[in-house]
Amino acid sequence: MKVSVLGGGHGCFAAAIDMLEKGHDVTWWRRDTDAAARLRELGELNVKDWRGTRRVPVGDAGGAIHLADELGSAVRDARLIVIPLPSTTHEALAQQLAPLLADGQVVYLPPGTFGSYVFAKALADAGNRANVAFAETGTLPYLVRRHGENQVVISAYATRLPTGVLPAAADWAFPVLKDGYPSVEPIEDALSGALMNAGPVIHPPLIMMNAGPLEHFEAWDIHNEGTQPSIRRVTNALDAERIAVREALGYAAPHFPLADHYASDGDEWMYGRGAHGKLTDSGDWREKIDLKAHRYMLEDTRLGLSLIVSTGRWAGVPTPVAQGLLSIASAVAQRDLYREGRTLENLGLASLSRDAMRELLKRGLA
Numbered sequence: 001m002k003v004s005v006l007g008g009g010h011g012c013f014a015a016a017i018d019m020l021e022k023g024h025d026v027t028w029w030r031r032d033t034d035a036a037a038r039l040r041e042l043g044e045l046n047v048k049d050w051r052g053t054r055r056v057p058v059g060d061a062g063g064a065i066h067l068a069d070e071l072g073s074a075v076r077d078a079r080l081i082v083i084p085l086p087s088t089t090h091e092a093l094a095q096q097l098a099p100l101l102a103d104g105q106v107v108y109l110p111p112g113t114f115g116s117y118v119f120a121k122a123l124a125d126a127g128n129r130a131n132v133a134f135a136e137t138g139t140l141p142y143l144v145r146r147h148g149e150n151q152v153v154i155s156a157y158a159t160r161l162p163t164g165v166l167p168a169a170a171d172w173a174f175p176v177l178k179d180g181y182p183s184v185e186p187i188e189d190a191l192s193g194a195l196m197n198a199g200p201v202i203h204p205p206l207i208m209m210n211a212g213p214l215e216h217f218e219a220w221d222i223h224n225e226g227t228q229p230s231i232r233r234v235t236n237a238l239d240a241e242r243i244a245v246r247e248a249l250g251y252a253a254p255h256f257p258l259a260d261h262y263a264s265d266g267d268e269w270m271y272g273r274g275a276h277g278k279l280t281d282s283g284d285w286r287e288k289i290d291l292k293a294h295r296y297m298l299e300d301t302r303l304g305l306s307l308i309v310s311t312g313r314w315a316g317v318p319t320p321v322a323q324g325l326l327s328i329a330s331a332v333a334q335r336d337l338y339r340e341g342r343t344l345e346n347l348g349l350a351s352l353s354r355d356a357m358r359e360l361l362k363r364g365l366a
Contacts, residue, residue, distance in 0.1 A: 112136025306341020
């Protein structure tokens, strides 16, 4: 299968490597053409994961990751298009990609923060009537960090990826998704997938309740010394609000509660057993986090928390912890994060009835 990977973030490196090693024909497009040219010059990625270390070829030869200079050539004839980018990139990329999509393609956003709707709306606005499915899941399929230009460390791979599709009627998309990611588990629809997103649950409490150490120390690991019992209690309360919103919308369990990520028994979470230990043991998340500019603030808090709060309001479910964190974060960032957020109001969906929302999620924007 031809797979196109779009973007230059940590997850994009891992996705290109993973898809190639699964035997797919991989084309990789990066907006940063200078960085892509440098990768082409280096000719390989050096990868370290649970299997050890190895080299993955990059270039024009067979069996290598192909680098595309143009977005159009990258996605042409691709059956699966993987976009493991922060949701802050969605609006601009969706408009650029919309005229280029063709019948039978599946666009996968891992995770999406309801980006599936953003991309579907851009497709409709571009007048492109191609039969395309947009899918999203609850996490990036990899715990990954890049070191230097071509050194990639993958600490863990997702073992369960609850995934919803827009339109939900496009069940033909799941065999394509499973060909790329066998750990995909079909769920009701794209909004269900959006409300599986773990980032808005785990990161806002960690950065807000570690704000002092983050601003004081050169580097701080919010997942290690920053994850204390009081913070976990807030995370659990926030996750309970997310689950209450899901239940109010009729979405079924499993809801993948974040507590399972930390647990050594019970239901397996998205990264499997012991993932939190792998994350903290790697040391790759000891970093300097700018509370005004980091993606934990501008993506997970501004876009992710605002979606939970907005959907809760629409469904009649109070979300006081999510709203409180969003308000405090707005004061810290000195900007109104809800007003800027990916809310149903900003998406133009807040006035829909429940029946109309269900029809939209099932049939799409056609």
